[in-house]
Amino acid sequence: MKRLYLSITQDIISDIKEGHYPVGTRLPCERELAKKLSVSRVTIREAQIALEAEGYIEKDRSGAFVKRRDISFVSELPEMSAFELTAARAVFEPEAAALAATNITDAGLEELRLLIQAMANSNPETDDSGEDVDKKFHLTIARLSGNAAVEHIIQTLWRIRNEVPQVSSVYAKVCRVDGAARTEEHAAILDALYRRDPPAARSAMRLHFDRLFQEMLTVTENDALEEIKRESRENRQKYLRVTQI
Incomplete structure (x- = not known):
C-alpha cells in the first residue's frame, strides 16, 4: 500500500x-x-x-x-526501509563505540559532552537542532573509533538516513517524540566512554538502537492505522454518493 x-x-x-x-x-x-x-x-x-x-x-x-x-x-544510495538501515546501524555503531572507548582522548570526551548538552537544550517538537546534534554525536564517535573504514561506513549509513526519503521520514517522526530518552541514552554512552569501558560503550549503544527500533515500530503501526482509517472514510463517502443518486 x-x-x-x-x-x-x-x-x-x-x-x-x-x-x-x-x-x-x-x-x-x-x-x-x-x-x-x-x-x-x-x-x-x-x-x-x-x-x-x-x-x-x-x-x-x-x-x-x-x-x-x-x-x-541520489543515484549512489540504495533503496531500503528505515528498519533495514537501523539494523545495519545497530551492527556497526556499537562496535565504533567500543573502539572509541579504547582510543578516546580528554578532548574527544569534552567534544561529546558539549554535544549532549546542546541536545538536552533542544526541543524536538519545535526545531531540528537536536537532530543535527544527534548526527554530530554519532559521527564524532565514528571518527574517534580511530578506524577509517568504520568511520566511512557509518558516514554512508547516515547519508542514507538523511537522504533516502522513506528512511528520513520515519526517523523524523521518531525524533519528534523521543527527545528525553535520546538524551539519556547518549549520556549513558558517554559515561561508558569516560570510563574507557569498551563492553559498556557497546552495550549502551545497542540499548539506544533497541529503543529506537521499538519507537519506529510504534510510529509505523500508527501510520498504517491512520491510512486504513482514511481509506475507510473515503470508501464510506463513495458508497454514500452512489446510494444517494
Missing part, C-alpha cells in the same frame, strides 16, 4: 518539473497546499521532508523554496 505522503511528494515533484514552481520560488504554505491537494497539513509536512531529502527544496524560517537539484548523491 503506497503511503499518502509519497503520492503527494510525486504530485509536487511533477509540478516542479513542469515549471509550476521554478527554481528559487517559494512553495505555497502548508495550509494552502493541504487545501489544494485535499490532505492534512501533517501529510504536507511529511511530503516536504521527502522533497528536502531528495534535493528538490530547502527550508528556512520563511518557508520552503525550490532549489536546483544535485542528483549525484
Whole structure:
C-alpha cells in the first residue's frame, strides 16, 4: 500500500518539473497546499521532508523554496526501509563505540559532552537542532573509533538516513517524540566512554538502537492505522454518493 505522503511528494515533484514552481520560488504554505491537494497539513509536512531529502527544496524560517537539484548523491544510495538501515546501524555503531572507548582522548570526551548538552537544550517538537546534534554525536564517535573504514561506513549509513526519503521520514517522526530518552541514552554512552569501558560503550549503544527500533515500530503501526482509517472514510463517502443518486 503506497503511503499518502509519497503520492503527494510525486504530485509536487511533477509540478516542479513542469515549471509550476521554478527554481528559487517559494512553495505555497502548508495550509494552502493541504487545501489544494485535499490532505492534512501533517501529510504536507511529511511530503516536504521527502522533497528536502531528495534535493528538490530547502527550508528556512520563511518557508520552503525550490532549489536546483544535485542528483549525484541520489543515484549512489540504495533503496531500503528505515528498519533495514537501523539494523545495519545497530551492527556497526556499537562496535565504533567500543573502539572509541579504547582510543578516546580528554578532548574527544569534552567534544561529546558539549554535544549532549546542546541536545538536552533542544526541543524536538519545535526545531531540528537536536537532530543535527544527534548526527554530530554519532559521527564524532565514528571518527574517534580511530578506524577509517568504520568511520566511512557509518558516514554512508547516515547519508542514507538523511537522504533516502522513506528512511528520513520515519526517523523524523521518531525524533519528534523521543527527545528525553535520546538524551539519556547518549549520556549513558558517554559515561561508558569516560570510563574507557569498551563492553559498556557497546552495550549502551545497542540499548539506544533497541529503543529506537521499538519507537519506529510504534510510529509505523500508527501510520498504517491512520491510512486504513482514511481509506475507510473515503470508501464510506463513495458508497454514500452512489446510494444517494
